[in-house]
Amino acid sequence: MNRSLTLRTGQCHVQRYMRPLLDRIERGELDPTRVITHRLPLAEAPHGYDIFTNKADGCEKVVLKP
Structure with a gap:
């Protein structure tokens, strides 16, 4: 269903x-979820930004859940 999602990229x-x-x-050849190393509740966003910025605890990508 159309959810009005927008995908933006850097350079x-x-x-x-x-x-x-x-x-x-889409073909299932790549799994982008492999880069997610941390899943945190939205309330812990400051901690997520901190570990991402400092690459602490092997952090590659943080996903925040509302």
Whole structure:
């Protein structure tokens, strides 16, 4: 269902890099959840930013859950 989601990237050419990556994710060839190292409640967002910024505890990607 259309949820009006917007995907934004940093310094990346969408057609050259993102489209092929998204296609591979859709086909199940890549699992982007592998980079998630920490899942925290939204109330712990300051802690999540701190461990991400300082690369503490092997942090690669933090997902905040409302």
